[in-house]
Amino acid sequence: MNYPVEIKISLLSDVVAVVLMIAILIMTHRNRWRGNIESKVFKGLVWNVILDAVFSAASYGMRYQTFPAAESIEITSKFLLEVVSFTLGFFWLMFVDVMLFHSPDHLRRKFKVALIPVVIAIVLLTVNLFTGILYTFDSDLVYSGTWLNGIFEGFQFAYFILAFYVLLDFEKKHGKLHSLNVKPFLIPFLCGMFVTVFLHCTVLALGCAVGIISLFLSLHKRIRFISDENGFYNSEYLEYLKFLAEQGRFSFGSAIVFEDINCSGEMGILLRNELPDGAELIHVSGGEYLMITGLSKRSRLKMLCELVGDAVAEFNAEHKNNMIALKTKFRIRRGEEGLAGFLEELKAQSREED
Amino acid sequence: MGIVEIAEDSVEDFLGLMDVDAAENIGREFFRGIGVTGKDGEAIAALIWELKHLEDDDRATESRIHFLASGGKEADKLMLAEYTRLAQEDDVTRSYYEMCGERAETAAKVLKSCGFSMRETEGQMVSMDLGGLSSHKVVSLGNVPDYIFSLDKLMVRQFHKGVTNCLFHSRRELLEDVDSLPMSWYESGVSCCCETDERINGFLLVHETPSGKLRAEMLTAHGPDYRENLMLMMRFSIRKALEKYPPETEVLVERHDDHVRALITYMAPGIKGMGAYCGERKEGRVAL
Numbered sequence: 001m002n003y004p005v006e007i008k009i010s011l012l013s014d015v016v017a018v019v020l021m022i023a024i025l026i027m028t029h030r031n032r033w034r035g036n037i038e039s040k041v042f043k044g045l046v047w048n049v050i051l052d053a054v055f056s057a058a059s060y061g062m063r064y065q066t067f068p069a070a071e072s073i074e075i076t077s078k079f080l081l082e083v084v085s086f087t088l089g090f091f092w093l094m095f096v097d098v099m100l101f102h103s104p105d106h107l108r109r110k111f112k113v114a115l116i117p118v119v120i121a122i123v124l125l126t127v128n129l130f131t132g133i134l135y136t137f138d139s140d141l142v143y144s145g146t147w148l149n150g151i152f153e154g155f156q157f158a159y160f161i162l163a164f165y166v167l168l169d170f171e172k173k174h175g176k177l178h179s180l181n182v183k184p185f186l187i188p189f190l191c192g193m194f195v196t197v198f199l200h201c202t203v204l205a206l207g208c209a210v211g212i213i214s215l216f217l218s219l220h221k222r223i224r225f226i227s228d229e230n231g232f233y234n235s236e237y238l239e240y241l242k243f244l245a246e247q248g249r250f251s252f253g254s255a256i257v258f259e260d261i262n263c264s265g266e267m268g269i270l271l272r273n274e275l276p277d278g279a280e281l282i283h284v285s286g287g288e289y290l291m292i293t294g295l296s297k298r299s300r301l302k303m304l305c306e307l308v309g310d311a312v313a314e315f316n317a318e319h320k321n322n323m324i325a326l327k328t329k330f331r332i333r334r335g336e337e338g339l340a341g342f343l344e345e346l347k348a349q350s351r352e353e354d
Numbered sequence: 355m356g357i358v359e360i361a362e363d364s365v366e367d368f369l370g371l372m373d374v375d376a377a378e379n380i381g382r383e384f385f386r387g388i389g390v391t392g393k394d395g396e397a398i399a400a401l402i403w404e405l406k407h408l409e410d411d412d413r414a415t416e417s418r419i420h421f422l423a424s425g426g427k428e429a430d431k432l433m434l435a436e437y438t439r440l441a442q443e444d445d446v447t448r449s450y451y452e453m454c455g456e457r458a459e460t461a462a463k464v465l466k467s468c469g470f471s472m473r474e475t476e477g478q479m480v481s482m483d484l485g486g487l488s489s490h491k492v493v494s495l496g497n498v499p500d501y502i503f504s505l506d507k508l509m510v511r512q513f514h515k516g517v518t519n520c521l522f523h524s525r526r527e528l529l530e531d532v533d534s535l536p537m538s539w540y541e542s543g544v545s546c547c548c549e550t551d552e553r554i555n556g557f558l559l560v561h562e563t564p565s566g567k568l569r570a571e572m573l574t575a576h577g578p579d580y581r582e583n584l585m586l587m588m589r590f591s592i593r594k595a596l597e598k599y600p601p602e603t604e605v606l607v608e609r610h611d612d613h614v615r616a617l618i619t620y621m622a623p624g625i626k627g628m629g630a631y632c633g634e635r636k637e638g639r640v641a642l
Contacts, residue, residue: 101577101578103550103578104551105501105550105551106550106551106577106578106579109579253412274515276518276519276522276553277519277551277553277555278522278523279522295522296410296412297409297410298409298410299533300518300533303514303517303518303533304522307515307518310514332411333411334411
């Protein structure tokens with residue numbers, strides 16, 4: 001079948017998009033990318049692009065085909081493509097939300113409301129199958145959209161606009177967020193959209209795929225600080241914090257060292273469960289963990305240590321064969337003490353105590 | 355005349371001088387009390403204060419005087435001299451007071467004679483009645499989701515974990531001794547918490563004073579839906595309070611920062627703080 005050039009380019013771009021996304025799925029199969037809500041939503045975004053590319057290829061591939069099932073395949077593929085195009089914006093909004101707030105409960109609550117436009121879209125697309133209110137196919141199975149379809153497709157961008165608003169609102173309240181940079185995704189996505197709309201060459205899936213690759217590389221800069229073995233921040237992160245502190249881009253009030261002298265292997269999980277959410281715990285070595293906090297009140301630090309102590313006591317009562325021997329020490333920052341010097345003093349303090 | 359420390363074992367001797375709500379603070383970690391006794395050991399004068407930022411390494415220690423019962427010129431002079439000495443021992447840099455009620459003016463005059471400034475003003479403490487609060491649309495309309503629940507559903511360790519979590523994230527002034535006050539200090543049927551992502555990340559803790567008033571001790575929430583959760587906790591607590599207390603029950607809230615001030619304005623527009631006498635004094639010099 002001799003397709004027009006635009007269709008060949010579209011089909012090729014869809015294949016490339018699928019290959020790129022499969023590569024991303026393989027790379028995110030590592031431990032530090034698994035289990036948390038952020039990576040699940042990210043993978044949802046990846047799968048969305050894969051499905052977008054597959055249905056796009058199936059839909060375009062059926063054009064000018066004459067075998068009996070071609071029309072059904074095109075109509076079905078187009079329907080599914082429209083649904084998946086809508087859910088792309090939905091997944092992007094969910095991704096931005098989870099990267100900002102890291103809250104599965106919050107995501108679940110917003111998810112229900114955010115899903116409403118998707119449900120309405122599916123209903124409209126289903127109605128379209130019988131009425132052609134949004135788009136139709138001619139005898140050559142060439143798609144043509146109605147004026148209503150323009151409005152319908154415009155609504156897809158409402159999710160992106162809402163996601164942008166959520167990000168701006170967050171940064172207004174909490175300052176610039178360095179862990180999430182949306183430009184790596186949005187720029188290729190917008191380029192893909194521009195080519196699709198104005199040059200009539202559907203490369204949107206490829207634009208999204210390139211965007212996701214850029215986003216992955218941007219996230220990877222932070223993910224490299226997470227240990228593959230246990231999911232905690234590694235010592236490379238500590239060096240990064242020292243660097244930021246020297247630049248005046250990181251401030252702290254105190255640090256606590258939690259050490260399991262027995263190296264039972266259970267300390268990390270216990271700390272993760274007991275310490276406040278958002279506490280950044282660095283696995284220094286063996287059974288030693290370091291928590292750098294913004295607190296400067298002695299009683300609060302003691303409270304944290306006691307909380308962990310109580311949890312350890314409870315754990316040891318149930319696991320007599322694998323007990324944790326806990327040692328804690330903390331130090332409060334004096335004046336404008338730098339992080340590197342502060343940590344040296346903390347080490348010296350613990351050597352004296354030993 | 356003699357000076358004695360008012361502690362948990364001696365507070366009863368001074369109950370005749372003190373109001374019961376002030377007296378119950380004796381025994382709390384950062385509260386101190388001294389009294390003057392006569393030659394027969396009878397209580398003549400009393401003073402209760404609270405140390406602020408004592409354990410903050412990056413803030414100067416201050417003292418807030420909560421209660422003063424005058425016992426005459428000589429007793430007051432003795433008492434304030436002892437207070438000054440103790441304040442200096444604790445490295446207090448500034449003492450201040452804000453007092454409402456019958457004895458406030460007398461107490462303020464005594465403090466003024468000892469170097470404190472004095473002015474009459476609208477106080478930070480606001481008093482509302484429970485029935486009035488319940489008519490607000492935040493309370494009367496809407497449901498409370500099941501992730502907001504009363505304190506009596508929490509175990510002690512969960513409570514402490516939740517308090518630690520909230521303190522870790524709070525940037526605002528909270529009770530000095532919130533980390534050491536037991537769960538039993540709070541009215542468990544009325545106080546509530548907010549649990550999301552398997553963690554307690556919000557509290558509305560209410561204390562019932564000996565005189566039967568309800569005092570909001572802590573209202574805090576963090577996380578993406580903190581504003582909504584604050585409102586939901588208020589809805590929950592006020593509804594629960596109505597089940598247990600008559601509508602004329604006095605509810606006290608101290609507007610100690612702009613957030614609480616804004617919340618009170620929203621809940622009770624136009625409400626004014628209780629009339630109070632306030633003043634302060636820099637420590638580190640003899641003011642008598």
